[in-house]
Amino acid sequence: MKCPYCGTTESSVLESRISEDEQSIRRRRECERCAKRFTTYERVEGLDLVVIKKDGRRESFDRDKLRKGLMKATWKRPVTIEQIESLVEEVEQKLRARANKEVKSWEIGKLVVTRLRKLDPVGYILFASVYRDFQDIDDFKREIERLGKHVT
DSSP: OOOTTTOOSOEEEEEEEEOTTSSEEEEEEEETTTOOEEEEEEEOOOOOOEEEOTTSOEEEOOHHHHHHHHHHHTTTSSOOHHHHHHHHHHHHHHHHHSSOSEEEHHHHHHHHHHHHHHHOHHHHHHHHHHHTTOOSHHHHHHHHHHHHHHHO
């Protein structure tokens, strides 16, 4: 496993534990070169999911792409990496449980925003602005008003 800080491949596992949903193993590692610590997850590779984009293109489901989008939306927010990882795991599990292995991108977005709204309303607005393709400030205002009705 490559260290995210210095790039070396030499690290030792300090702790391993099975995730709450028993779908992955979380490993706490320490780099042997720079001594920084980082977390990795190991999971069984599932069946391939195909995402159908708005323009009709098809691409493989990429959990890292989803995780990065969530991390951008919750940057400097009180949301932990573990909460993001759990949300990604929950969404992927829902998608893999479906009979059809093709999923429209908006369906993924809907699963994410439903969960993110409960986790962090500000992160939800930021994610929704990309997912729903907000064009101007009025789109933000409308979504904040809708969110206010659900939160209060």
